[in-house]
Amino acid sequence: MAIATINPTTGELVQEFEPHDAAEVERRIAEADEAARALRRTTYxxxxxxxxxxxxxxEADIDEGARILTLEMGKPLAQSRAEVLKSAKGMRYYADNAERFLADEPLPDASAVGASQAFTRYQPLGVVLAVMPWNYPFWQVIRFAAPALMAGNxxxxxxxxxxxxxxxxxxxLFEEGGFPTGSFRTLxxxxxxxxxxxADRRVKAVTLTGSEPAGRAVAATAGREIKKAVLELGGSDPFIVMSSADLEAAATTAVKARTSNNGQSCIAGKRFLVHTDVYDEFSRLFAEKMAALRVGDPFDEGVDIGPLATRSGRDDLAELVDDAVARGARVLTGGKAPERPGWFYEPTVIDQLPDDARLVLEEAFGPVASLYRFADREEAARIANQTTFGLSSAVWTNDPEEEAWFIQALDAGAVFVNGMTVSYPELPFGGIKDSGFGRELAAVGIREFTNLKTVWKA
Structure with a gap:
């Protein structure tokens, strides 16, 4: 695949870039390795x-940053601005909390092991490679880079x-702030x-956010080289609506959960599981709100849905919908690519999905929502847990007992109650099963790429 900016709104090539040759890659790795030795000697x-x-x-360059994001992957300009601000927030969060997160931790049982004192210390590993996706071009990188650099990597x-x-x-960006040359380098x-x-001996660990096949390849290499890896590989998150839920609020949030970032989010609600007692009303509200979204040029203010980032992504999404319809599924709204330049797809709601439809088990990376009817919470949990993914989930209920039951029953890295999944600097983020392993963000995220050193003193 060429390294190039192709405007997804028009399908036109904007600019192609020459890949770094072996000599330039070597120079950049060497810079990062030298900077790692310098950075670990600096203070928090x-x-x-x-x-x-x-x-x-x-933050001061928000207009240019947002322009680049919208140009390259097609998200509405307001969402691009929000991503720039979120990235700056994440950087400040780790600047303010890294020292506390990585402080020495006394071990209370020192006397039991013949020590006058025992504690653990977190120390940087060195150079860490990040393999990142296109859907949040700044935020995905910053949520790795900010904790890594603040830890001294x-x-x-x-x-x-x-x-x-x-x-x-x-x-x-980081050198502009004052970090030593080579502290962060793009390849x-x-x-x-x-x-x-x-495999380079100077690289000590790797993190990847991306597809399951890419994650398997990176994990295999990291395992062979005996290097730490953190993987976030996407999901097919359930959004469960119980009969006690506030349906208007649930439907409004469901639309945002499914279509934010043009529906191209690993943690987006993708499968909407609705109790039979409220299924008809919720599906009506949901389909109406999805149909009301404005599709168009993401640089136009007021546009809700821009294009998908790549032609292949749009075509893959269309294939999933077409397969489901061919097998008997019902389209409540949308269901096709509009006749216009670029890689657009209509906001779509589809239900009555047969078990053999690909959409039942595969991740739909775009503004397509699948609806499922269930009779009780046990059936809801079975449907929610039937995919190989386990990134996040959402449950809408006003029954405290139901809330507690679902928190325990769902196979996922997170459960959001009466809300939609969002990645916050303050909360751990990651999944289980084929959604990957390890965690980003919060205190656990900065600790992933450190050496937890045990210290024993006589």
Missing amino acids: AQRAQWMHAAADAL TGLLKHASNVPQSAIYLDT LIGSREVEAVI
Whole structure:
């Protein structure tokens, strides 16, 4: 795949970029390795000062950053601005909390092991490679980079090949704040070159957000090289509506959950499971609200849904819907690509899905929602847990006992009650099953790429 910006709104090539050759990749890895040795000798206070300065620079340049995001992957401009601000917030969060998260932790049973004192200390690993996707070109990177750098690591970024301008923009962001040269470096390389970078002895760990096949490949290489890996591989999240739920609020939030980022979010609600007693009313509300969304040029204010980021993504989504319809599913609204340039797909609601439809088990990465009717909570949990994914989930109920039951029953990395899943710097993020392993964000996220060192003192 060429490293190029292709405007998904028009399908036109904007700019193609020459990949880094072996010599340039070597130079950038060497820079990151040298910077890692320097950075681990700095204080949290110094790194926090640099991180705040970088966040200020990113926020001050919000218009340019948002323009790049919308140009390269097609999200509405207001959402691009929000992503820039969220990224700056995440940077400040780790600047303010890293020292507390990584403080020495006394071990209370020191005397039991013949020590006058025992504690654990978190120390940086060194150079960490991040293999990142195109759907949140800034935020996905920042939520790795901010904790990694604040812990004293340095970062290498292999970004998705269709967002090179985003990757290049981030290449110098941290140095603008004052971090040593090489603390964060973008590698303009293809996926075939990733294995060699992971295998490089100077690279100590790898994190990937992306597809399940990509995750399996990265995990295999990291395992062979005995290096730490964190994987976030997407999901097919259930959004469960019980009969006690506020249907108007649930339907309104369901639309946002399914269509934010043009529906291209790993943690989006994708499968909407509705109790039979309220199914007809909820499906009517949901379909009406989805049909009312405005599809168009993401640079136009007031547009709700822009194009999908790639032609292949749009075509894959259309195939899932067409397969379901061919097998007997019913389209309540949408269901096709509009006749216009670019890679658009209508906001779609589909129900009466047969078990053999691909849409039942595969992830729909776009504004397509599938509806399922259930009779009781046991059936809801069975449907929710039947996919191989386990990233997040949402439950709508006003019954405390039901709430407690679902929190326990759902196989997922998170459960959001009467809301939609959102990644916050303050909350751990990650999944189970084929959605990956390890966690990002919060305290656990910054600790993933550190050495937990045990200290025993006589």
